Amino acid sequence: MMASAAPITQPDRLRESGSARYAKYRGQLTTYFDSTARKAWVDLTSDAPVSGIRATVRAGRDRMRATLLSWLPADLSGRRLLDAGCGTGSLAVEAAERGAEVVAIDVSQGLVDVARERAPDGLAIDWRVGDLLDPALGRFDHVIAMDSLIHYPTADIVDVVGALGERSGTVGFTFAPSSPLLQTMYMAGKLFPRGNRSPAIKPVSENRLRRALGERLPEHDIAHGERVASGFYTSHALMVEAG
Numbered sequence: 335m336m337a338s339a340a341p342i343t344q345p346d347r348l349r350e351s352g353s354a355r356y357a358k359y360r361g362q363l364t365t366y367f368d369s370t371a372r373k374a375w376v377d378l379t380s381d382a383p384v385s386g387i388r389a390t391v392r393a394g395r396d397r398m399r400a401t402l403l404s405w406l407p408a409d410l411s412g413r414r415l416l417d418a419g420c421g422t423g424s425l426a427v428e429a430a431e432r433g434a435e436v437v438a439i440d441v442s443q444g445l446v447d448v449a450r451e452r453a454p455d456g457l458a459i460d461w462r463v464g465d466l467l468d469p470a471l472g473r474f475d476h477v478i479a480m481d482s483l484i485h486y487p488t489a490d491i492v493d494v495v496g497a498l499g500e501r502s503g504t505v506g507f508t509f510a511p512s513s514p515l516l517q518t519m520y521m522a523g524k525l526f527p528r529g530n531r532s533p534a535i536k537p538v539s540e541n542r543l544r545r546a547l548g549e550r551l552p553e554h555d556i557a558h559g560e561r562v563a564s565g566f567y568t569s570h571a572l573m574v575e576a577g
Contacts, residue, residue, distance in 0.1 A: 359490075368444045372445070378392055398567075402508075403428055409433055410433045411434075413476060415429050415475065416437050416476070416502070418498065419481070419482020423448070423461075430458055443463045466482065473501045477499075483495075484508060496547075506558070511540055554576050555574070555577055556573070557573050558573040
C-alpha cells in the first residue's frame with residue numbers, strides 16, 4: 335500500500351499556492367538589500383547625516399518601531415520573540431534589552447552582518463539569514479514584522495500573518511495603507527521601472543485586510559492599530575492577538 339503523504343503545514347501551503355509570487359518578491363528583496371540599497375539602508379538606520387527626504391523616513395521608522403514595541407510587555411524576560419525582517423537590528427536589540435530571547439531573521443545577508451556588528455555584547459539574539467516562515471524557527475510568544483510585508487499583496491500578507499499567528503501569541507506587523515498618493519506612486523513605478531528602484535510597495539486596503547485576517551485567524555483579535563505618517567514614510571501597524 336502507498337504511504338499517505340505527510341500533512342501540509344500552512345507555510346508549505348503558502349509556498350505551494352503562492353509559491354512563485356512569494357519567491358519572486360522575496361528574491362527581489364534579497365537582491366535589492368544585498369546590492370543596490372545596502373549602503374543607503376545602513377546610513378538610514380544609523381545616525382549618519384541623510385537627506386531631508388530620508389530624514390523623514392528615518393523619523394517615521396523610529397516612531398513605528400516605538401509603537402510596535404509599546405504594544406509588548408515592558409518586561410520581556412522569559413519570552414521568545416521573532417523579529418521577522420530584522421534589517422540592521424534596531425528592534426531586535428531593543429527587545430533583547432528588555433529581556434526577550436530574540437530570533438532575528440532577514441533575507442539579506444548584508445543587513446544581518448551589519449546588525450550583528452552593531453549589537454551590544456551579551457544580548458540574547460540569534461541572528462539568522464533566511465525565510466521568516468521557516469518552521470524550524472519554532473514557536474514564539476511574540477512576532478514583530480516591521481515593514482517587511484509592505485512589498486506583498488493582501489493575500490500574501492494574510493497568509494504570512496496567519497502562519498505566524500498559528501505559532502505565536504501575538505503578531506505585530508505593518509502594511510502600506512492604500513491612498514490616492516500611494517496608488518499613483520505605485521502605478522508610476524509600474525509604468526516607469528528603474529533598475530535601482532526598490533521592489534514596489536503594494537498599497538493595501540485596511541478594511542479588506544482586517545476582514546481577511548478575521549477569516550484567516552478566527553480565534554485571534556486585532557488588539558491594536560495605528561498609522562504613522564512622517565513625510566515620505568507612511569505605514570500602518572496592526573497587532574493580532576490570540577483570544
